[in-house]
Amino acid sequence: MKHTSRDIRTANRYAVLRHLIAKSPASRGELAAATGLSQATVATLVAELTALGLLVEVGFEESAGGRPRSLVAVDAAGGALVGVDVAETYVHAELFDLALGVVARAEEELRPGESAPEEVVARIAAAVGAVVAAADARRPPRVLGVGVTMPGQVDRERGVAVRAANWGWRDVPLTALLGERLPYPVHLDNPLRAATVAELWFGAARGCDDAVVINLGTGVGAGLALGGALHRGVTNSAGEWGHTTLVLDGRPCRCGDAGCVEAYVGAPAIMRTLRELAPHSALLTDDDQTATIGALGRAAAGGDPVAVRVVRETARHLGAAVADLVNLLNPEVIVLSSWVAAALGTPLLTEVRQAVARHALGSPFAATEIVLSPIPTDPVSLGAATFALEGVLSSPGLTGTTLTPHTT
């Protein structure tokens, strides 16, 4: 492994900017205290980030008995970032200011059959164009980068969608294709990692060295943030917790194996549990996962006995599988994220915590918080925009070679 001073500088820029996004303005002394860096290092980093147009000086604060301290803040209007969440049926784009506040949103539908690479690329470009246009018609925002998440296996270094099973894609050079249509740097990754980075920068994992973000949707995964950064694995496929074995020789899973976590806690699995417990339940809305899980969540919150039993049975399995993460990784926080977690909410969280307590070892369990994602907007778009911001921070030319000064 190679450790360079450039890696460190990038990590330190992250640390300063992260703190300022959470709390602006701040003095250099506060930043030094919050990041553990020296005053001199903070001063250099602030100068670099100011030259990039990301920070501004915003005045002075009286200090007890000394000269007034100057304050810096994120220059929210200094640029914009776009996060694009590409899913099977839609392309969702959000434009953020530099304080990572949402400025504009756009969505493009992907109809069945519209899945050729050029069609999807056109939809992504249209969604990005729409949010840029919506942001400010008179003065277009200075877009510093676009982050795009794709389901399936992606090679972020090369910008290639290696495999998107549902569309039959193999090795589509998505970043290059988007580069022909968009005049911005494009960063490709997958939605699980985007949601994890969003929690790490802005959500429940802020300030944590070791955190797990569990994605509960149709599919199931666990984004791993270890040592303060994403753990990607040797081929960028880490996090396939949905296909770890919970019940050897148990329920068949769509991956071809049996007894996987996903076969008990993914949305289709929860519907199966509901059908098994109450075949004629009014909660079953044909094969509409979103509607059924939503109805189930509302019914469970209202005390409906069948819904409560389904949530409990789901939590019994989810809790055992979460306990595996507690025992193996000893994280500070485990975040339940994505639409199934949001729909089942507190009733699920309460039961999961009890189930984890039954299965986890005492010492790591006592050290782990289990929470619902506190991010109010789409964490995948936010995480995708964060990848674009990370791209800006790790660019080697920090003094205007890749970014022109912000002119008004």
Next chain:
Amino acid sequence: MKHTSRDIRTANRYAVLRHLIAKSPASRGELAAATGLSQATVATLVAELTALGLLVEVGFEESAGGRPRSLVAVDAAGGALVGVDVAETYVHAELFDLALGVVARAEEELRPGESAPEEVVARIAAAVGAVVAAADARRPPRVLGVGVTMPGQVDRERGVAVRAANWGWRDVPLTALLGERLPYPVHLDNPLRAATVAELWFGAARGCDDAVVINLGTGVGAGLALGGALHRGVTNSAGEWGHTTLVLDGRPCRCGDAGCVEAYVGAPAIMRTLRELAPHSALLTDDDQTATIGALGRAAAGGDPVAVRVVRETARHLGAAVADLVNLLNPEVIVLSSWVAAALGTPLLTEVRQAVARHALGSPFAATEIVLSPIPTDPVSLGAATFALEGVLSSPGLTGTTLTPHTT
């Protein structure tokens, strides 16, 4: 998280020394190529390590068309490190030269009832004294540090054995107690992490960013090396893979839960499988785990049908649990280590690989090697000595403030 230039310098010292321990002598240019560091950085690091007495200049090598390049090597005789493996029934100490070759070994028995902290400390001090005396009676070696591993939960920062369940220990300040008896810096950690560091520095995980070392003994654990370094978790308890759930509501486990990996692949679990498949097998040697597992391994290698079935049934469970690590962590290598892995050897490895192939996802499985530990000696003592060496490399005073020059 704090990233300092000191962390980087320590990591770079590791990188240079690790390469030289694997292959001495080498030129500065070779070291730069092997580590990815600049020639200037390598020159500085070599100077620091030479001043510490760890490296020596060993002559010149002709280079094609240029001036001869000077070569450096580990100064094997420049110092010594002691690794101590404390287990329930013994204290095993090894003294290593700086090339991490074994110079002397000693073992002290811990009889039942001899488990008070002062008794164990006395045995450790005696074992360390014995290897130091055995190394060279006329000129005592310059011992740079002692690494000690303790079963149970340890706090390495404070040097405290937080809990050793079998001895009833709570918060024993082991490093302080040893400091009263030994004139060397003492580093405390647990055996799982020592075995993992041994593979990372000298074994099957050398050069790997992401590796898992599976400890197969009476207990079962998985040491995680992620991003090129040990993953410890927030309270230093990561790696409790033996207590992740493989069969929900399955076999009872000694941790109080049911269906844990350890309940299927730990030594007592393998004996239970043997008893279930062949209650009157001649392989069963009362409750002697070591003898039974050893006989089982020899019988399986010889094609004995019962032994082959027991190994296959063990591998069926072990393989599913190893596949969980492949899917979740996407490592480059998974190493099967400790005495059960050594005793069951190739028959176990072959069956495990087949079982992992059935359960793991194709892409991460293709990227993972599964191997038996290649370390010929005790990896726990070796890893403990490595912790002591890491202590030397991360000492802030690198120019003789903590280490006196090597005088002869």
